[in-house]
Amino acid sequence: MSLKPAQIAEVKAMGFLLNRGTEEFSGRIVPAGCVFSAADLQVISEIADRFGSGKVAFTTRLTAEIVGIPYENIEGAVAYAAERGLQFGGTGAKIRPVTACKGTTCVYGNFDTQAMAREIHQRYYEGWRDVKLPHKFKIAVGGCPNSCMKPSLNDFGVEGHRAPHYSDEKCRGCKVCQIEKCCPVKAASLKGGKLVIDDTCKTCGVCTGKCPFGAVERHDHVLYQIFVGGTWGKHTRMGTALSRMVEEDEIFPLLEKTMLWFKENACQKERLGAAIDRIGVEKLEQELFSDTLLQRKDEILAAPVKQRS
Numbered sequence: 001m002s003l004k005p006a007q008i009a010e011v012k013a014m015g016f017l018l019n020r021g022t023e024e025f026s027g028r029i030v031p032a033g034c035v036f037s038a039a040d041l042q043v044i045s046e047i048a049d050r051f052g053s054g055k056v057a058f059t060t061r062l063t064a065e066i067v068g069i070p071y072e073n074i075e076g077a078v079a080y081a082a083e084r085g086l087q088f089g090g091t092g093a094k095i096r097p098v099t100a101c102k103g104t105t106c107v108y109g110n111f112d113t114q115a116m117a118r119e120i121h122q123r124y125y126e127g128w129r130d131v132k133l134p135h136k137f138k139i140a141v142g143g144c145p146n147s148c149m150k151p152s153l154n155d156f157g158v159e160g161h162r163a164p165h166y167s168d169e170k171c172r173g174c175k176v177c178q179i180e181k182c183c184p185v186k187a188a189s190l191k192g193g194k195l196v197i198d199d200t201c202k203t204c205g206v207c208t209g210k211c212p213f214g215a216v217e218r219h220d221h222v223l224y225q226i227f228v229g230g231t232w233g234k235h236t237r238m239g240t241a242l243s244r245m246v247e248e249d250e251i252f253p254l255l256e257k258t259m260l261w262f263k264e265n266a267c268q269k270e271r272l273g274a275a276i277d278r279i280g281v282e283k284l285e286q287e288l289f290s291d292t293l294l295q296r297k298d299e300i301l302a303a304p305v306k307q308r309s
Contacts, residue, residue: 014088015027017091025070026057028090029047029063031097031098048066051076052066053068059090061138090134093132096125097125098140099153101148110205117249138153148184151230152227152240162219168215170213171195179215227241228240228284237277256294257287260294264300268305
């Protein structure tokens with residue numbers, strides 16, 4: 001191989017990964033909010049034809065990976081993308097591309113997942129681009145407990161829930177109960193001529209507004225389950241669910257505090273979940289539900305990543 005390890009490492013930091021057995025690379029273009037426009041896709045196609053092999057694959061983090069770019073074409077590909085509003089990236093010990101399910105348009109989606117992912121992308125993927133973390137940090141946004149985007153297997157996962165608002169007085173004990181009929185986990189049933197929703201309810205929101213008499217009313221109050229420290233792969237760890245669901249205005253402060261906690265407490269090449277297991281979820285939650293980390297934000301970001309002893 002004529003390429004030196006330093007050259008391969010340099011372009012990897014820019015989002016270009018060496019193709020096995022070749023001296024060509026796959027470059028990842030990162031979408032804001034997990035959505036490419038038709039114009040974006042046209043540009044991606046042009047880059048693949050001009051600078052690569054003409055092939056495009058999509059990654060599990062919803063980036064478009066242009067395959068077969070020779071080393072000498074990388075600079076031109078980056079410039080061509082940037083001139084048209086696109087950017088390569090998605091690698092390194094930093095915030096990785098944010099993923100979101102199609103909750104924005106899905107019939108089961110409890111909120112606009114892609115809008116939230118776009119804001120996270122702008123604030124942190126772009127805004128913290130120069131912040132070096134102990135390891136990669138993955139963020140996923142899911143619209144309901146179907147968990148299509150696997151929020152619990154990311155370093156920080158958001159999952160939208162809508163609890164049923166049930167009025168016993170409005171329940172008429174219909175022979176065919178629409179709430180019982182539509183509940184996907186069979187948590188709703190008629191007992192003694194009245195609807196009962198038991199503790200197996202996943203607060204998925206499917207039943208809200210389905211009763212023609214308003215016993216389970218339609219509402220848009222969404223609560224969010226936050227998962228921290230999830231990983232998938234060689235070392236699997238289910239994300240720790242925070243002890244309470246949160247309101248929408250709590251999500252961004254919690255995300256920022258989680259990343260600050262990770263930056264301050266984890267050692268180099270240690271994932272968030274491993275740091276939580278080492279230090280304890282109780283200590284993590286104490287700081288996440290207070291403002292001490294935000295008060296020391298500049299100090300934490302300026303400090304070098306801790307080395308393993």
